[in-house]
Amino acid sequence: xxxxxxxxxxxxxxxxxxxxxxxxxxxxxxxxxxxxxxxxxxxxxxxxxxxxxxxxxxxxxxxxxxxxxxxxxxxxxxxxxxxxxxxxxxxxxxxxxxxxxxxxxxxxxxxxxxxxxxxxxxxxxxxxxxxxxxxxxxxxxxxxxxxxxxxxxxxxxxxxxxxxxxxxxxxxxxxxxxxxxxxxxxxxxxxxxxxxxxxxxxxxxxxxxxxxxxxxxxxxxxxxxxxxxxxxxxxxxxxxxxxxxxxxxxxxxxxxxxxxxxxxxxxxxxxxxxxxxxxxxxxxxxxxxxxxxxxxxxxxxxxxxxxxxxxxxxxxxxxxxxxxxxxxxxxxxxxxxx
Amino acid sequence: xxxxxxxxxxxxxxxxxxxxxxxxxxxxxxxxxxxxxxxxxxxxxxxxxxxxxxxxxxxxxxxxxxxxxxxxxxxxxxxxxxxxxxxxxxxxxxxxxxxxxxxxxxxxxxxxxxxxxxxxxxxxxxxxxxxxxxxxxxxxxxxxxxxxxxxxxxxxxxxxxxxxxxxxxxxxxxxxxxxxxxxxxxxxxxxxxxxxxxxxxxxxxxxxxxxxxxxxxxxxxxxxxxxxxxxxxxxxxxxxxxxxxxxxxxxxxxxxxxxxxxxxxxxxxxxxxxxxxxxxxxxxxxxxxxxxxxxxxxxxxxxxxxxxx
Numbered sequence: 001x002x003x004x005x006x007x008x009x010x011x012x013x014x015x016x017x018x019x020x021x022x023x024x025x026x027x028x029x030x031x032x033x034x035x036x037x038x039x040x041x042x043x044x045x046x047x048x049x050x051x052x053x054x055x056x057x058x059x060x061x062x063x064x065x066x067x068x069x070x071x072x073x074x075x076x077x078x079x080x081x082x083x084x085x086x087x088x089x090x091x092x093x094x095x096x097x098x099x100x101x102x103x104x105x106x107x108x109x110x111x112x113x114x115x116x117x118x119x120x121x122x123x124x125x126x127x128x129x130x131x132x133x134x135x136x137x138x139x140x141x142x143x144x145x146x147x148x149x150x151x152x153x154x155x156x157x158x159x160x161x162x163x164x165x166x167x168x169x170x171x172x173x174x175x176x177x178x179x180x181x182x183x184x185x186x187x188x189x190x191x192x193x194x195x196x197x198x199x200x201x202x203x204x205x206x207x208x209x210x211x212x213x214x215x216x217x218x219x220x221x222x223x224x225x226x227x228x229x230x231x232x233x234x235x236x237x238x239x240x241x242x243x244x245x246x247x248x249x250x251x252x253x254x255x256x257x258x259x260x261x262x263x264x265x266x267x268x269x270x271x272x273x274x275x276x277x278x279x280x281x282x283x284x285x286x287x288x289x290x291x292x293x294x295x296x297x298x299x300x301x302x303x304x305x306x307x308x309x310x311x312x313x314x315x316x317x318x319x320x321x322x323x324x325x326x327x328x329x330x331x332x333x334x335x336x337x338x
Numbered sequence: 339x340x341x342x343x344x345x346x347x348x349x350x351x352x353x354x355x356x357x358x359x360x361x362x363x364x365x366x367x368x369x370x371x372x373x374x375x376x377x378x379x380x381x382x383x384x385x386x387x388x389x390x391x392x393x394x395x396x397x398x399x400x401x402x403x404x405x406x407x408x409x410x411x412x413x414x415x416x417x418x419x420x421x422x423x424x425x426x427x428x429x430x431x432x433x434x435x436x437x438x439x440x441x442x443x444x445x446x447x448x449x450x451x452x453x454x455x456x457x458x459x460x461x462x463x464x465x466x467x468x469x470x471x472x473x474x475x476x477x478x479x480x481x482x483x484x485x486x487x488x489x490x491x492x493x494x495x496x497x498x499x500x501x502x503x504x505x506x507x508x509x510x511x512x513x514x515x516x517x518x519x520x521x522x523x524x525x526x527x528x529x530x531x532x533x534x535x536x537x538x539x540x541x542x543x544x545x546x547x548x549x550x551x552x553x554x555x556x557x558x559x560x561x562x563x564x565x566x567x568x569x570x571x572x573x574x575x576x577x578x579x580x581x582x583x584x585x586x587x588x589x590x591x592x593x594x595x596x597x598x599x600x601x602x603x604x605x606x607x608x609x610x611x612x613x614x615x616x617x618x619x620x621x622x623x624x625x626x627x628x629x630x631x632x633x634x635x636x637x638x639x640x641x642x643x644x645x646x647x
């Protein structure tokens with residue numbers, strides 16, 4: 001008995017003990033940062049980089065609110081960035097005085113989520129909408145109607161995300177309800193739409209999206225542009241629906257949580273990621289658009305190769321909701337899944 | 339001389355010896371007390387405190403006493419803007435208990451024969467079989483659930499197998515209650531097998547023979563001899579499976595498709611997107627209170643049985 005236990009224990013254990021001069025604890029969207037860049041940064045600065053991943057802004061916000069996360073960098077989307085600044089969860093690291101600030105594409109500087117651009121340097125932006133498996137679904141994709149009020153072809157073949165954030169936003173775009181509405185009647189319409197769609201939905205899940213869509217488990221999935229692009233260039237028959245009502249926009253920025261133990265290294269890393277050469281490498285890895293100045297000839301995902309990154313339909317960026325509006329979103333979601 | 343001095347502390351004063359042992363047990367138990375205090379009691383105290391705090395505007399909380407978290411379980415603002423009775427959370431709680439109960443029952447049905455079979459093997463094979471039962475614990479739970487997704491999912495192992503046997507292609511067994519239950523039973527089965535095995539192994543084989551000698555058939559022997567004698571193990575297994583099943587999040591979300599909330603996902607939503615920590619903490623405390631009542635009830639009942647004997 002003991003023999004087996006010891007053997008198994010040895011088999012599942014492994015040791016890692018590389019000692020470096022400094023540390024940097026990254027908390028980023030899962031698999032979002034180019035490993036090549038992390039290695040390059042780590043070697044150049046003799047810093048050991050630890051990366052933890054999250055899959056929703058909500059997870060990140062909760063972790064920072066719980067306090068002493070020990071992370072040096074986090075990468076929230078714009079509507080959560082605003083909350084984090086207002087709640088005093090972030091370090092003011094004078095981002096607008098860094099070289100990185102100069103490298104931000106002018107149209108993404110000093111936006112409503114960080115007007116003075118003291119707290120954040122953007123790293124990626126993109127859209128969310130529904131992606132179809134073109135081998136399984138041949139119907140029209142020009143409107144959210146086909147997703148929220150599906151015909152028989154998509155019935156039972158639809159998957160949504162497991163949290164309300166962008167999904168409700170898309171439903172609001174379709175119904176013409178403003179983001180963060182505090183009007184009960186308007187939000188009731190959103191609930192009614194989602195309730196009517198529910199019988200056609202196979203799953204509400206944010207995990208494992210690529211394989212669920214590729215295997216044909218579902219034919220349409222709420223998703224992000226870059227993830228779809230990465231899977232498509234990898235050979236999957238996917239397409240992001242260019243819905244005439246618009247797409248839900250997001251922009252992720254690098255921030256330093258309050259009390260970060262290695263904020264010097266964090267600033268070094270933010271500068272490093274923002275150099276045009278590295279920003280280009282990061283975009284080529286992540287497959288989402290970059291809000292930074294790039295080395296144009298090295299960009300892999302050009303307009304010809306990646307039309308999904310250059311939508312011609314309107315893009316509406318998620319807003320920071322008031323607590324009252326957030327409660328309505330929450331109520332819609334709880335009643336939908338009660 | 340040596341003998342005398344050595345003996346002195348123990349032999350001359352009995353009381354000081356007792357104190358010595360008392361001290362020893364105090365210091366010896368201190369690590370476990372600290373562990374219990376910091377890893378169990380303190381976190382529960384924090385959750386209890388948060389459940390009566392006031393929610394922050396964007397999540398978090400402030401230390402102002404407020405019972406809104408608890409009242410929200412029953413009463414919420416309706417779509418007309420009035421406070422009304424909302425059964426939705428009670429439904430989620432009921433559904434969670436139903437799922438946990440079904441998991442426990444199915445685990446029991448499978449575990450008793452398995453444990454009985456293992457207990458009747460020669461010692462060398464017994465060790466290997468028990469080891470095999472515990473083997474899944476060495477693998478992360480999330481991986482094990484993903485494995486089931488590969489088995490049951492479209493183009494997965496089971497649909498492929500059925501297709502080769504002549505069933506129509508393209509079947510999928512995912513995203514329904516059956517899939518959730520399959521993964522739950524699989525996950526918690528070892529927790530049922532081990533305690534049941536422990537009590538079946540202690541079962542005296544001669545009692546079974548005696549039952550047969552007294553013209554008890556197999557069914558009577560099982561009902562009147564084997565089950566009563568293994569009841570403590572079955573009860574322990576049932577508690578070990580039922581209680582964690584109540585908090586299951588992974589299986590309902592990944593296998594069931596997350597179409598209906600369970601208490602675990604409801605609590606998670608309050609700390610995440612819902613941004614209502616006190617409400618989440620209040621549900622967690624309610625869940626714990628219900629489990630405690632259930633455990634105290636079973637403990638009292640088995641204690642009464644013991645004294646009745």
